[in-house]
Amino acid sequence: MLRDDDSLERQVEKLKRINAALIDRLDRADASRGSHWMLFQTAAVLEQELLARNRDLEQALAHLESVNRELALARETADEANRSKSRFLRAASHDLLQPLSAAKLFLSHLAETVSEPMQASLVARIGTAFDSTEELIRALLEISRLDSVRLDISSERVSLGRLFQRLMVDFQGDAEARGLELRFVISSATVMSNPVFLRRIAQNLISNAIKYTRTGRVLVGARREGSGVWFEVHDTGPGIAAEDRERIFNEFERLAPEGEEPGTGLGLSIVRRACLRLGHEIALESAPGRGSVFRIRLPRALEAPGALASEPAPAATTGAVQRLAGTPADPLLMADPVTGPAPVPLAGRRVLVIENDAAMRDAYALLLRRWGVVVATAEGTRAALGELRRFRPEALVTDYRLDRDETGLGAIGALRRRLGSRLPALIVTAEPDPGLQAQADRLEAALLRKPVSETELRSTLSALLEGRRGSAAAAE
Known part of the structure; x- marks a missing residue:
């Protein structure tokens, strides 16, 4: 009987230990379930916040894209405005410098004819005013070109x-x-x-x-x-x-x-x-x-x-x-000064002038004839070619921008082909394009910017005619 009681007690103790172990396991399982639950809850909250942040980011990106489109449109508008300004300044400069150039040539002729001191003083003051106007126009054009993003x-x-x-x-x-x-x-x-x-x-x-x-x-x-x-x-x-x-x-x-x-x-x-x-x-x-x-x-x-x-x-x-x-x-x-040759006399030399502006043609003709030059004038390439039937020029003076989309470059080429010789040529232009100098150099032509002065015109013509005479002597 006692032995049976001992066996029962041992079984009870064993059951207690098993029960304690099971309870401990259950406690650990509950603790683990709680930790996983908290993690699950935290992940759910974070997911909601992430979704909200993604929505905010998408809205910000959409707004940024809209702003970029507006900036691109504004930049294109500004570029077009700048191009329009440049086109306007080029056209305005040509239209302003054309009459200014004619006026300066007429004024130089007037200065030779006046004799009274007061008249001479007035002519000088007018000349100074023209020079200031020219300087201002050229400076504004230079600044416009330098500010151009496409230059x-x-x-x-x-x-x-x-x-x-x-x-x-x-x-x-x-x-x-x-x-x-x-x-x-x-x-x-x-x-x-x-x-x-x-x-x-x-x-x-x-x-x-x-x-x-x-x-x-x-x-x-x-x-x-x-x-x-x-x-x-x-x-x-x-x-x-x-x-x-x-x-x-x-x-x-x-x-x-x-x-x-x-x-x-x-x-x-x-x-x-x-x-x-x-x-x-x-x-x-x-x-x-x-x-x-x-x-x-x-x-x-x-x-x-x-x-x-x-x-x-x-x-x-x-x-x-x-x-x-x-x-x-x-x-x-280095220091080696050398004196250059004297200007070539122009009296009796033959010069053809191509200029589509009537006032400029008259101004050129008046000035050149005062120097003793034999002058023929034409308003365009076709008329100039017609002049060759009765007049063989020693040099050509041409405006760059002629009517009907013609240019002085084309006029030089046409006349040289007709004459069969490399006619010395001077291009006079109000165009601000710096690339014109390179084009003139390729044709071995001189280039002057309007308004051209009497001194510039005379010295350049003299140099052109001297070069032609030197070439002819070398050929002989």
Whole structure:
């Protein structure tokens, strides 16, 4: 009986242990179920938040897409407005410069006929007003072109020696008229830049230096530094205060000394815009009463295959050259002034003028006949070809933009084919397109921008006729 009780107790104890183990398992299972449940609940909440955030993101992306479409439309509208502005400025410049050019030629003839001092003074004042108008129109056109996003300014090798040679011709007369000494330090350096805009930069800097220098000199040269060359314009003008050195590059800023005629206030703005487009650094050193030095850093061109170590500097046609003050000897800087040939007499020479504007045709004819030139005029290519039946020209002067979509380039080609010779030709244009110079160069034709002055016209015709005579002599 006792043995049975012991066995029962052992069984009860065993059952208790089993029961405790089962309860512990159940507790652990409940705890595990609770943890999984909490995770499930958390995941469900996160999923709802994620869906909400996705909806917000989709709405934001849709809004961004709408904004981008509006920006693209606004950009296209702005581009079209800019293109329309450029087209308008090109058309307006042609229509403005055409009568201005005729008026200046008539005025130059009038200046030769007046004898009374008061009349001469009035003619001079009218001429100054025309010059200011021309300068303003050209400056506005330059700024419009430089601000154009579609303007492609390519760089190529530019000889500073040849550039300086042209600049001498451009400015020697202006400097002499103001009693200034204009000197160039001719350089044999070749740089990488856009030849049209680099020349414009140099013209603006030299023009400003001459305009604001009352006495002394203007010195133009180049200084080598590392892989670059600094183009420099020194003057003995009034100088620029430190607080004015930044604002002089703004549009319509004029710092003309008392008693001086102010300019347009756009020249240095054009310089800055052109340098930004070309990637050229600008530097300025100046102080009141001590003159100014404007510098433009240009990258030096690598030697072309087969080129000599340094090309000789071309001879200067006019003016004088010397070493930059205070600079050591530099193989890029040479001083070798040479006087150019005298102008060719025009009396008796035969010139054909093609111009669709009647006032300009009359102005050309009046001016050329005053120089003793035998003149024939035509309004277009067809009429010019007809003139060849009775008139064989030695040179041609043609407008670029003619009627019925004709151009002076086409007129030159047609006349040369008819004559069977390379007729010397001059294109005169009011078009601001810098690419016209390259087209004229391919035809070996000269190019002048309207309004053309009497001096420019005469010197260019003289050079064309001299070149033709030299070619004929070589052929014989």
